Amino acid sequence: MDLALKAEHKAFADEVRAFARENLSPATREKTFSGKHYDRDDHMVWQQALGKKGWLAYTWPKKYGGPGWDVTQRFLFENVLAEEGAPRILPFGPKMVGPVIYTFGTDEQKERFLPGIRSSEVSWCQGYSEPGAGSDLANLRTRAVREGDHYIVNGQKTWTSFAHWGDWIFCLVRTNTEVKAQEGISFLLIDMKTPGVTVRPIIMTDGAHHVNDVFLDNVKVPVENLIGKENEGWTCAKFLLANERLGIAEVPASKRGVSVLRQIARSEPQNGSTLADDPAFTAQIADIDLQVQALEMSELRVLSTMAQGGAPGPEVSTLKVRGSEIQQRIAELTMEAVGEYAQPYQPGMLFQDTNETPIGPDHAPPAAPRYFNMRKTSIYGGSTEIQKNIVSKMVLGL
Amino acid sequence: MDLAFTPEEQKFADEVRAFVRANLPADVRDKVKNGKHLIRDDYMRWQQALGKKGWLVYTWPKKHGGPGFTPAQRYIFENICAEEYAPGIIPFGTKMVGPVIYTFGSEEQKSKYLPAIRESTVWWCQGYSEPGSGSDLASLRTKAEKNGDHYIVNGSKTWNTMGHWADWIFCLVRTDPKSKPQEGISFLLIDMKTPGITVKPIIMADGGHEVNEVFFDNVKVPVENLVGKENEGWTCAKFLLANERLGIAAVPQSKRGVEALKDIARAEQEDGKPLIENQSFAEKIADLEIQVTALEFTELRVLSQMAHGGQPGPEVSGLKIRGSEIQQRITELTMEAVGEYAAPYLPGLLWQGTNEEPVGPSYAHLAAPRYFNTRKTTIYGGSNEIQKGIISKMVLGL
Amino acid sequence: MDLSLSDEQKQLKDAAERFVRDKYTFENRRKIAATERGWLPENWSQFAELGWLGMSFSEEDGGYGGGPIETMIVMEEFGKGLVLEPFLPTVVLGGGMIASAGTKAQKEALLAPMIEGKKQFAFAWLERQSRYNLADVSLKATKEGAGWSLSGHKGVVYNAPSADHIIVLARTAGSAREPKGLTLFIVDAKAKGISRRDYPTQDALRASELTFDKVSVGADAVLGKVDEAFPVVEGAVDRAIVALCAEATGCMDAINAATLEYIKTRKQFGVPIGKFQVLQHRMVDCFTNAQEARSMTLMASLKIDDKDATVRAKAASGAKVQIGKSGKFCGQSAVQMHGGMGVTDELSVSHYFKRLTMIDLMFGNQQHHLTRYSNLAMAA
Numbered sequence A: 001m002d003l004a005l006k007a008e009h010k011a012f013a014d015e016v017r018a019f020a021r022e023n024l025s026p027a028t029r030e031k032t033f034s035g036k037h038y039d040r041d042d043h044m045v046w047q048q049a050l051g052k053k054g055w056l057a058y059t060w061p062k063k064y065g066g067p068g069w070d071v072t073q074r075f076l077f078e079n080v081l082a083e084e085g086a087p088r089i090l091p092f093g094p095k096m097v098g099p100v101i102y103t104f105g106t107d108e109q110k111e112r113f114l115p116g117i118r119s120s121e122v123s124w125c126q127g128y129s130e131p132g133a134g135s136d137l138a139n140l141r142t143r144a145v146r147e148g149d150h151y152i153v154n155g156q157k158t159w160t161s162f163a164h165w166g167d168w169i170f171c172l173v174r175t176n177t178e179v180k181a182q183e184g185i186s187f188l189l190i191d192m193k194t195p196g197v198t199v200r201p202i203i204m205t206d207g208a209h210h211v212n213d214v215f216l217d218n219v220k221v222p223v224e225n226l227i228g229k230e231n232e233g234w235t236c237a238k239f240l241l242a243n244e245r246l247g248i249a250e251v252p253a254s255k256r257g258v259s260v261l262r263q264i265a266r267s268e269p270q271n272g273s274t275l276a277d278d279p280a281f282t283a284q285i286a287d288i289d290l291q292v293q294a295l296e297m298s299e300l301r302v303l304s305t306m307a308q309g310g311a312p313g314p315e316v317s318t319l320k321v322r323g324s325e326i327q328q329r330i331a332e333l334t335m336e337a338v339g340e341y342a343q344p345y346q347p348g349m350l351f352q353d354t355n356e357t358p359i360g361p362d363h364a365p366p367a368a369p370r371y372f373n374m375r376k377t378s379i380y381g382g383s384t385e386i387q388k389n390i391v392s393k394m395v396l397g398l
Numbered sequence B: 001m002d003l004a005f006t007p008e009e010q011k012f013a014d015e016v017r018a019f020v021r022a023n024l025p026a027d028v029r030d031k032v033k034n035g036k037h038l039i040r041d042d043y044m045r046w047q048q049a050l051g052k053k054g055w056l057v058y059t060w061p062k063k064h065g066g067p068g069f070t071p072a073q074r075y076i077f078e079n080i081c082a083e084e085y086a087p088g089i090i091p092f093g094t095k096m097v098g099p100v101i102y103t104f105g106s107e108e109q110k111s112k113y114l115p116a117i118r119e120s121t122v123w124w125c126q127g128y129s130e131p132g133s134g135s136d137l138a139s140l141r142t143k144a145e146k147n148g149d150h151y152i153v154n155g156s157k158t159w160n161t162m163g164h165w166a167d168w169i170f171c172l173v174r175t176d177p178k179s180k181p182q183e184g185i186s187f188l189l190i191d192m193k194t195p196g197i198t199v200k201p202i203i204m205a206d207g208g209h210e211v212n213e214v215f216f217d218n219v220k221v222p223v224e225n226l227v228g229k230e231n232e233g234w235t236c237a238k239f240l241l242a243n244e245r246l247g248i249a250a251v252p253q254s255k256r257g258v259e260a261l262k263d264i265a266r267a268e269q270e271d272g273k274p275l276i277e278n279q280s281f282a283e284k285i286a287d288l289e290i291q292v293t294a295l296e297f298t299e300l301r302v303l304s305q306m307a308h309g310g311q312p313g314p315e316v317s318g319l320k321i322r323g324s325e326i327q328q329r330i331t332e333l334t335m336e337a338v339g340e341y342a343a344p345y346l347p348g349l350l351w352q353g354t355n356e357e358p359v360g361p362s363y364a365h366l367a368a369p370r371y372f373n374t375r376k377t378t379i380y381g382g383s384n385e386i387q388k389g390i391i392s393k394m395v396l397g398l
Numbered sequence C: 001m002d003l004s005l006s007d008e009q010k011q012l013k014d015a016a017e018r019f020v021r022d023k024y025t026f027e028n029r030r031k032i033a034a035t036e037r038g039w040l041p042e043n044w045s046q047f048a049e050l051g052w053l054g055m056s057f058s059e060e061d062g063g064y065g066g067g068p069i070e071t072m073i074v075m076e077e078f079g080k081g082l083v084l085e086p087f088l089p090t091v092v093l094g095g096g097m098i099a100s101a102g103t104k105a106q107k108e109a110l111l112a113p114m115i116e117g118k119k120q121f122a123f124a125w126l127e128r129q130s131r132y133n134l135a136d137v138s139l140k141a142t143k144e145g146a147g148w149s150l151s152g153h154k155g156v157v158y159n160a161p162s163a164d165h166i167i168v169l170a171r172t173a174g175s176a177r178e179p180k181g182l183t184l185f186i187v188d189a190k191a192k193g194i195s196r197r198d199y200p201t202q203d204a205l206r207a208s209e210l211t212f213d214k215v216s217v218g219a220d221a222v223l224g225k226v227d228e229a230f231p232v233v234e235g236a237v238d239r240a241i242v243a244l245c246a247e248a249t250g251c252m253d254a255i256n257a258a259t260l261e262y263i264k265t266r267k268q269f270g271v272p273i274g275k276f277q278v279l280q281h282r283m284v285d286c287f288t289n290a291q292e293a294r295s296m297t298l299m300a301s302l303k304i305d306d307k308d309a310t311v312r313a314k315a316a317s318g319a320k321v322q323i324g325k326s327g328k329f330c331g332q333s334a335v336q337m338h339g340g341m342g343v344t345d346e347l348s349v350s351h352y353f354k355r356l357t358m359i360d361l362m363f364g365n366q367q368h369h370l371t372r373y374s375n376l377a378m379a380a
């Protein structure tokens, strides 16, 4: 075991940093540090730059066009990008459907879909959840009925993140209603431009539009868009969820969050000095800092098992649980640091690039909205309660 | 609405204080004040003094020889006793079996048992729990078989608090093994001197002996010791548990505990100053004090309902939960205040009151054992998980 | 000692409950929040008719002789409905300061019409650097002839867009953060030299940033004594805190009720999610938290008129600590137990959550009041 970096890894980190500085738009970078919302272009321009460099699908093996990095490189890549203020890579293509396609798809499907994912020319969204199927995903009802060389899909997906930006959606659909819930599900790729697909925004607590309802009304989907075998979609679904959980701890972003929080504390006035001179507050930052470090070491331990050829076990669920709690706590402390000036609601400053001057300091407008918004992290990707059930059952044998 | 005492209430308060000052033996007061362990005789001397005054069974109605206090008087009585460092009244006779007897017992039973409880000439203990029946009390197995005008009792009870000091034990026993668990239970009074009873100590984490196992080997109990009807003991059991929970929040004791903690924090030094001047430690005490106040006002609200004819509902379970957590927090902070000097273990000084010199300040050796010991408060009297289960079902309807 | 409501108080509670039930369904509130003013004049008139605007003032001051308990009763119901009318800035803060420090003339000119529903107030104390320190004030008032001239900035002034008068805390002497040397001025909201930037807050109330550029006021604009405003302000803010605690208690009751209902009806895995023990116990913790919040609010409402200033300050701070803690717990738990629905704008939970969050930030958060309480308690 060795925590120190080898020379070639240092060089790699430098390369990533140089790339980010050259390719990340200053406006996007600024949004990251001030906590504003990105628009579609912020993500796409950056992801396409990564795609060109061959780095977007950085977790993929070489065989499928990934860079074939070792775990140290991945770790450095993620950390350097977070430090440089890059937006997170939207996971739906590169981390979700991509690996499903190269693991379960046919050669034609690989050829057809993987390049668009690697280059970020095509953007994807995830059609798992339904109004009646949240934690209990297997309860999903969206029907796909085979008619000749097409499926006719009817039903509703909900909470679909970025469906309003999506070119394609991957869906879990029910193809057999006679068997046990998990056994009649299939994994289907659907072009969002197909007639019968309607997207309706869901507005979040902070006023943001990230998620949507997606209605599927007699949508015709060619059978060649089926991944894996009919009625075996649950296997793909579970494989994808396990992948999803790994990156979801967001340690690099939390590290950045802690350092931004310290900067804010240094700039917030209090009793003639700053909040950074208030031991009660700095102790709370220290506490969250230590939590981030513990989480990072836990993640490194998992990565090290993976480097030795092991697969990440169900204990990654604990990373997701702690990771989301930490993200929420950082948002909470940031809002507390801002204090009374977290109260004005300034949607213009949050969602549009207006020229308004902020009320209070520059970092004030996103503070409370972000706190509200981050409550989602313990709900999506399998809620905290569900993750704990998984650990209880799979790890502790309860 | 008025927080202030009426002139009569004020007069009563003065009377109680004068009584305690005149009748609480100085050595007992001293032990309570310094957190030392009390022996049987310490309790008895104080309880018999109260008994003489007619105040030992201060929660009983006049009809059964109680003083018929109003809720406000109860509150005053409990608080002044605590402020004056009186030991807590042992509940087994006065708050547990006494009310069961006057509610469910026959006239003979009332005249046989109640006077000795009122005067504290007989020491009672509680025989509910068994090795296989803790939270799931109704699964108890100790058997009582009728044989002429006697029951023959076989089985074992556990966790009997102060069973080694007791003259009598009240037991839940199974009289009908065939019916549903709750329906075959009876409530039986047993003289501890009856042949066939053995008491075996259980040593607690702090090294102390306060609980016991009690074994019953063909113990002959006259049928007239049955309270209520045969197989209807569960009604008595539940009635008793509800009574038990009301006083168990121990607010007056906790108020005293916070004051004692402050004294220790004033005596302990850090960086050349009293610990109480450490802002972060002082805030922990402040937080605890606020918790105690919240609990006290919750209890006052319940008492005020009772004064207007209402009955305390299952929400009393909430008092037990918070009360026990607060008791634990007091011991935890006290141990923190003592710091490194909490480490030496001095059983002689702790249990026998030897003349050993303490290591460190005189209160130091008590701090850690108390912290360990007080973990019991969230377990006994129905664990906090069980209390939450009760509220969830009875109050929230879940 | 008696902690039960009198018959009149019970009637007040019923009336407030009825108002919220009739006028503040969630959909109605959404509509009110979307109006330009952000509250409804007809509701305000109704408050006046029902006597709520005057209930906590003495009969001598033209009120109806109630006190903090009456305020508590009404604020708690307001919390249940997330009522938007500016009761706190106008009645509790503005009215409260005028009643405690105003001259007879000021009371006649301002308090009486306020009780009739014809005048509203805003209290401007915060500045960019103040955080929660009420004495950290630098807006300057300088003598100008017989009167004064005010210059400087005030921030997050609730109800400034609707107020007829702004009560401004200004520095007339002393150095930065010195409690002595502060003076309150009652300024016409339309006075020359005041510029306003209005905005909504996270929880749909209305507030403003105010700039004072040589705003001239007469000597009669001074509320209370020159240089001696601090105790008046501290007392008024402590009362406002207790009122906010009552509002928060109402919010907690409502958010808990909504969550309880939700977990009884939302089914996953073939059962209502309220059958899962983790959610049951968390719901119980919410319930206990709300109980404690109610207890501390009651305690503070009973003690906020105490003769001893330390008792009053400790009561307000102690309650605010509890409300911060309980409000956060109930709010976060409600969102979590609602799953995705909890983070949407659609259901009421997120709105209660936002209000509870903002209440913690107003007039000092949990940590601030824990420090204040601790300092007071240790000094005693």
Ligand SMILES: Cc1cc2nc3c(=O)[nH]c(=O)nc-3n(C[C@H](O)[C@H](O)[C@H](O)COP(=O)(O)OP(=O)(O)OC[C@H]3O[C@@H](n4cnc5c(N)ncnc54)[C@H](O)[C@@H]3O)c2cc1C
Pocket: A125, A126, A127, A128, A129, A131, A133, A134, A135, A136, A158, A159, A160, A161, A162, A211, A376, A379, A380, A381, A382, A383, A384, A385, A386, A389, C266, C268, C269, C273, C276, C278, C279, C336, C337, C338, C339, C340, C341, C343
């Ligand atoms: C911002 C956001 C973005 C999302 N993006 C997407 C997306 O792009 N694509 C997609 O398919 N989905 C997405 N989701 C949906 C997400 O996966 C679901 O919200 C999640 O699975 C929870 O389901 P639910 O919201 O229906 O809550 P429910 O399942 O109704 O859960 C409600 C509460 O009950 C608890 N609970 C449920 N079952 C149990 C149990 N057995 N034991 C204990 N507690 C339990 C939960 O933990 C939760 O606290 C998104 C959600 C959010 C909030």
Ligand SMILES: Cc1cc2nc3c(=O)[nH]c(=O)nc-3n(C[C@H](O)[C@H](O)[C@H](O)COP(=O)(O)OP(=O)(O)OC[C@H]3O[C@@H](n4cnc5c(N)ncnc54)[C@H](O)[C@@H]3O)c2cc1C
Pocket: B125, B126, B127, B128, B129, B133, B134, B135, B136, B158, B159, B160, B161, B162, B211, B376, B379, B380, B381, B382, B383, B384, B385, B386, B389
């Ligand atoms: C110091 C002390 C003194 C005592 N004195 C007496 C006495 O004088 N007389 C007497 O009769 N008894 C006495 N008791 C016994 C006491 O009532 C029991 O300890 C208590 O009922 C818990 O039972 P248990 O110890 O068997 O724990 P268990 O019932 O085995 O519980 C173990 C854990 O499981 C949890 N648990 C159990 N069921 C559930 C559920 N349904 N849902 C969620 N969690 C659950 C519990 O909360 C606990 O955390 C005493 C106990 C102690 C520690």
